Amino acid sequence: MNSRQPTCLSFSSLIVFLYYSLVIFLTTNATISSSYHHGNETDHLALLSFKSLITLDPYGALTSWNTSFHFCDWNGVTCGKRHKRVTALRLDSQGLEGSLSPHVGNLSFLRELWLRNNSFQKTIPHELGRLFRLRVIRLDSNKFSGVIPANLSGCLNLETFVLGSNELVGSIPKYISLLPKLTILVMQYNRLEGGLPSFLGNITSLEALSLVENPVGGSIPDTFGQLNNLKEIYLGGCNLTGTIPLSIYNLSLLTILTLPGNQLTGSLPPAIGTMLPHLTELQLRENQLIGLLPPSISNCSKLTILEMGNNSFSGKLTIDFSKLRDIYYISLHYNQFGTAEMDEMKFIDSLNNCSKLEFLELSYCNFEGAIPRSIGNLSYQLSFLNLQGNKLYGNLPSSIGNLVGLTDLSLGFNRLTGNIPSTIGMLQNLQSGWLNENQFSGSIPDAIGNLSGISVLVLSSNKLEGVIPSSLGNCYRIQALFLDNNRLSGKIPKQILQLPSLSILLALSQNNLSGSLPSEVGDLKMLSSLHLSNNYLSGNIPSSLSGCNSLSYLYINDNLFHGTLPPSLSSMRGLVELDVSHNNLSGQIPRFLDGFSLQALNLSFNDFEGEVPSKGVFANASDFSITGNTKLCGGLLELGLPKCKGKNKHKRRIPVFVIVLMIVSMLLVVSCIVYVLFKKKRKDQPSQSTTNEQFMKVSFDQLLKATDGFSEANLIGKGGSSSVYKGVLEHDDRFVAVKVLHLQIQGAYKNFIRECEAWRRIRHRNLLKIITSCSSVDFQGNDFKALVYEFMPNGSLQDWLHSKVHASRLSILQRINVLIDIASALDYLHNFCVPAIIHCDLKPSNILLDDDMLAHVGDFGLARFLGTDSYLNSSSVVKGTIGYAPPEYGLGSEMSSSGDIYSFGILLLEVMTGKNPTHDIFNEGLSLHKFVSIALVNHAVTDVTDNDAISLQSTEEDVKKVEECLASTLKIGLSCSTDSPTQRMKIENVVRKLHHIKDALQNIQGYQ
Template sequence: MKSPQSLNYLSSSSDISILFYGLAIICLISAIVSASDGGNETDYHALLSFKSMITQDPYKVLTSWNHSFHFCDWSGISCGKRHKRVTALRLFSKGLEGLLSPHVGNLSFLRVLDLGNNSFQGTIPHELGHLFRLRGLYLYINKFSGVIPTNLSGCSNLDVLSLGQNNLAGSIPKEMSLLSKLSGLLIHKNNLTGGTPPFLGNITSMELFSAAENPLGGSIPDTLGHWKSLKEFYSGECNLYGSIPHSIFNLSLLVNFSLSENHLIGSLPSEIGNQLPNLEWLQLRDNELSGVLPPSLSNCSKLGYLEMSQNNFSGKLTIDFSQLRDINKIRLSGNNFHGRREADDMRFVDSLKNCTKLVRLELYNCNLIGVLPISTGNLSAQLEFLHLGHNQLFGSLPSSIGSLVGLTTLQLHTNRFKGKVPTTIGKLQKLQLLGLNNNQFSGPIPDAIGNLSLLNKLYLYSNKLVGHIPSSLGNCTKLNGLSLAENRFSGKIPKQLLQLPSLTNFLDLSHNNLSGSIPSEIKDLKMLSELYLSYNNLSGIITSSLSECISLTLLYLNGNQFQGLIPSSLSSLGALEVLYISQNNLSGKIPQFLEKWKSLEYLNLSFNDFEGELPVVGVFANVSLFSVLGNEKLCGGLVTLELPKCKEMGSKKKGFPFFIFVIVIAPTLLIVLCCVYLLCKKKHNSQQSQSSGSEWFMKVSYSQLLKATGGFSVANLIGEGGFSSVYKGILDSDDDKYVAIKVLHLHTRGAYESFLAECEAWRNIRHRNLLKIITSCSSVDFQGNDFKALVYEFMPNGSVHDWLHSSANTSKLNLQRISILRDVATALDYLHNCCQTTIVHGDLKPSNILLDDDMVAHVGDFGLARLLGTDLNQNSSTGVKGTIGYAPPEYGIGSEMTSCGDVYSFGILLLEMMTGKKPTDDMFNDGLSLHKFAHMALPDHVIDVIDDDAIVLQSTDANAKKVEECLVAIIKIGVSCSVDSPPQRMKIEIVVNELQRILDVLQNI
């Protein structure tokens, strides 16, 4: 603005000059206004373009985006006060779907773009690189694909770049290093590859880096040590290799540090607690880190979360937790924290008494040896989760455990606890899961167990508990799963237990000494899915009340003394998949409803007194789906069963004219029989087609398996053989349940044939003691190479080999060895004698015997299997036949594979399990073998060769002789099965019966 003096000067000039200057000022103002309006117009059209590419707006947030309102008043829009230009576009979590318009790049005054948690698709427009004023770009939790645009480097003022949880691929562009002001880079949960680039270390302003759950690969660059302001670092599940650079441990401002589920090796610096004093969250689980867990972690006084589980840390746990007063979760499972000499590995518990915020303590499978100290009762009243399973803890369970009144989960399974279950357990009234299984607890279950009114699951199986099952369990009104199997309970099944409507998952009372009949109250368990009552002394008829348990899928009544008929009312169990009623005294004809049950996958009627004609339809049309061994009065059935023909029904005494039969009845009967034959054949073929179509050919893709195993990471590798590698993983479709994924090494000679053999074997078999196959994959990988894999049910307790030859497990596999051997023999009996085509396994050994949650054995790995009488996998004299030490001697001279060869392998397996000696042990030389070693001990020196932990029984002097007789009988079986001459080896069906008899004797001692 001009001063008054200037105006006076102008007034003395000519009118023309006045007019000229006036016009100039007007033009200047007009130009400024025009420019301003043009900028607003640009923003307006850019926003309209954004809206036009939205296909779904469920919350109608864009309805205000119309000409009735100025765009600065539109929902989600913020504008500057001076120029009325768009400075922020915030539409977080509005359910929007569609593409992101490239015209957003015209909002040149934009400082914040937040479209997080929507469903935007397509690529990120490279035009966003024009937004040089942009400070925050939030595109996380969408469905963006493609690569990270390189010209985002044009956003030179960018402070936070959040692209996590999308479908972005490719590598991190090198232009990212130009974002010198970037303090937060979040790219987690994408498909980024190409490693963590060293040039990121140039962004020295970095405070937050999150790249977790990307298949990046590579190692952690040392240059990241330049991030002196870094507070949070997340690179878990990135397929990282190598060691953690020492420069990372110099980032003293670090608060949260996570590198979980990678392949990192090496040890942690001893001074980590002094170098990273601000740590609040330390997560390095599921790696291959080793060495001692540094005691200096005690100096991380702010630490609230410590997770080092599933590594190779060793040495005694010496962290002084008393200084970590803010710690709330300690997860150290899957390491080896046993001290070299002393058996007091649990002494660290004393230092936890000051940790009043502790809610979770996990130390399972850590090889801890010692007693659980009384000071356990001094742990935090806030403690909710205590898991010390799979260790070597011994002694009694201290009664002070009852002081942990905040517990919802208590897992102490698979240890060596003895003595009684303390009555103080009844004080844990918030408890929802109690696992004391696989120990040596004795005495009765305390009645106080009934005080646990919130209990969901109770596992007490595989102990030495005695007495009656307490009726007070009927007070546990939330109980949905109960396993009391493999104990010494006697008396009747309490009615109160069967009146729990909450009992829906499983009830396992098998392998006890229960007597009496099944109470009629069983009818109240209408929603129960699995019922196991096998191997007790239950008697009487099978109650028709079972017919009201309409949700049953598995029903095991075998190994009892039930008599009479199978009640026809059981036909109402329309969901039943597996029915075992073998080894009873049942009689009469096989009810017709069994052949009509469509849901039935396996039926075992063996060793009863059934009579009459065996059906040939339904489950009885496939010999692999049922067993009727030991029923000598049965006739007919499938030809492969070789049962006697049924006697023709008819009577000559009535004098029916033969010529009428020939002329009238015979043709009609012939037509009917032909129709029935064609119908059965069609149904049989349909079933076979269904089996192979719906089960075998239900494929999963290579990418699914890649994702399920974390890129086939070493951390998920659970086994490796000549033809394959086996990984643990979780399929998206499998409700977060683990599966075992066997990936064939197709470059190895014989691997493809192994795959075909296993496919053909699994196509024809199904049995409780065989590993269950889920699906298969025959595809190509991302490099175009052939890829083949098989997906099996995951066996959480590993292999028999692991249990036999691991110091952490051997002492706990005692009487179960006999049960496992019985299971394996039963599986072989099924393969050899019950399948339509005899199947030879060909590679029976401890590593191929897998154990489920209940320590039931499952035979797996049919890669060398052979179906006798077929052309599949015909082995030449030079072919691979079994494993050294387990393969019979005749295979070594070129003989074909036979079922007798499997029997030999079983004999060696039995002797190994009973003696603890591998057939390839160094002691077996100069003509001495495992077979001879055992044979020479018969009959008077068997105790000298038996593994000390093979039979652990509290036997009196009166029973000692019985135990020794059983051991002699077992070794005789192993020796008889492993003789050199195939015809002289014991028949596998005799082995099954003998082992069951021995097991019954031992369980009653």
């Protein structure tokens, strides 16, 4: 017994030990569970605080954030599998407005914070500095203001820090240099100042740095040479001065070096290509760099983009491009490479091996010499070739016809001679051809009519002879044709007057054309400008001219026209400038002309007679000219004309019925007489200056009365910096739209000035017309600024696509027509305005429809004027609208026409699908672009097309044709909205393809 006792005691002790161990385990486990529960509750409360500060959630992104779901199942929230703590918050592009709660700093397990492309305001909470596990911060494309928080140094694991496209001020905080794992730092499109701090060179882990479009100023620190892991530098538009430090060229891993739009000086090191062999993009345009362009750039064998334009590089261009097999974009314009050596253009030979080359911009480089025949050996992929503004001489090689991929060819302002080669007709993809201001002679080749897709053809100011080839009538997509200032003779061929696509300009001035003006001129119903001056045209002006009801500028001066101006011209109320001077026209000046909105009128040196009106354009002597008409009387006193003879007061009273008959007869006579007045003699083209434009003036009181005190009942729209009211102007009882600027909103005043400037430059039937502007004070003495537009009774495209206001919806054909209108307006802005205008905010709410459902592009408050130094282009942030702004804007790229193309592509897809780009189905990688792309791959076009658009009930064959048209339209939208700017479709090509689709639809039964 005694011998077993120790064993029993040991067993008892073991039981006690296990008991207490179990108690301790359960107690500890309960404590841990309680701890986890407490942590979960902290995250829960932090998320609720986040939601409480959201003032607008247009797409219901936070709808699931309620007690029906565990917060780990809420939209945008990701939790860890083990502890159920929030590890990621992703709410990109949800249209959220409000401020960011400081309680986000309590999400202690948070690793990723993605809130990009929203409208968060106020400051970034400094409490984010508590999140030591945080690896990614993406707060770009919001409205955060104030300085960058100074205590985010606690985020020691931060790898990606992106705050671009906000309204941040101040300088770059020093703690950023203490983040040991930081690899991506992006702060472009803010208002950061204070120079580039040298401590940035301490972030040795950094791989990408972008500060594009910040007024930081100063120079590039030499310490940047310590960033041995740096691969990408984006410092465009940072107001940088000084030279590029040599230490930069020691960063051998660099793939992208972009420093455009600064004031950098000095030259490039001769060995740049050897020192930076991995470069894929080198962008140094718009600086003050000098010296040779180093031939060692040939060693950058991976180079795809070389942009060195707008500098002062000089000397012979000796880069061996044959080694740059991947290059597709070369832009060297506005430099001084010319040396007058015989083989100056030899470098063209080395481009023959660049099989991927798409864009070659060599304009205004001072090159002198002949264009080598090897020009025809360039890449079949080449779509853009610009040699304009050099000193090139000799013949244009016939090998130019080998470049079948060309869409844009510019050879203007050179000294080229000889005939235009007939091989030019082989360029059937050509959309714009500029051969102006050369010395080409001989006749225009008949083969030029093979350019069936061309939109703009410019042959002005050469020595071309012979007749205008009738084959030009085959260029059925042409919108502007310049043949002026040549030696062309013969009659105007009817074929070119029967081109309905001619909508911008037909210029035939300063030639030797003769004969009458064919009646077919009335078929140019879309034409905006017609220039026929300084020829030998004769006969009567055809009454059919009134068919040109879109005409704004008409110049038929310095010809041999006789007779009266046709009464039918009374319908051409859109005329802005009219010159009929130096002809043999006669008759009286019609009274209806004083009702036109003419800004310049020239009737000089004709044989007009009778009384000169005194209203409208005739009310200002500087706006019209009647010199050389000796039979005129009356009018303004400053004209110095004799008084018109009155009736004899002593004659017997005429019976009333006789007076009535006389009045009726006079009215009939007046209705058959045409009057035309003008400001001064014009020899050719209309003046580009519009600084003296006359338009009615309105006061604050008049607008107050017109809108019934800016009442809510008349409010028809409201934006971030303006409100739009419907009103009736008292003096002419017409409806107008009054856009009142909220000047307390930052940027509103600049938007007002920008929109006025845009209106001053543009005139196109598809652009919304500003009637006048008002800059005054209101009844409280505050600044008041407003724009008065023509009223669009059919509202916006946004209403037709998404509102229930309209009982009927748009048909397919109506949608195509609207898209053609918008594309035509963009084509005008990008290619025919000087300077070119970028809209920057194309979306359905900015497209307005008139009585005839003609689409007008409006709201130029964010517009940019390319190639100018206007302070209107110096905005700190231009984002456009979420969903419509192109992705490159968020990466620091400058505003460009390709950005508008992207917006148009998204708009097109929205028009055809009925879904906007921020629709709630587009998440987790699915976008509107991808949504349509998948449907096309699966041949399911009708599944994604708006049901309201498909109404045709016809044969199976016709249905198939409609589906083909839908697919073709959607492909245009996809091509325009691709992520790569260089791969987007040209707007001229868009217009051409949409017209083709429209023609196909109209040939289907039921679409007549």
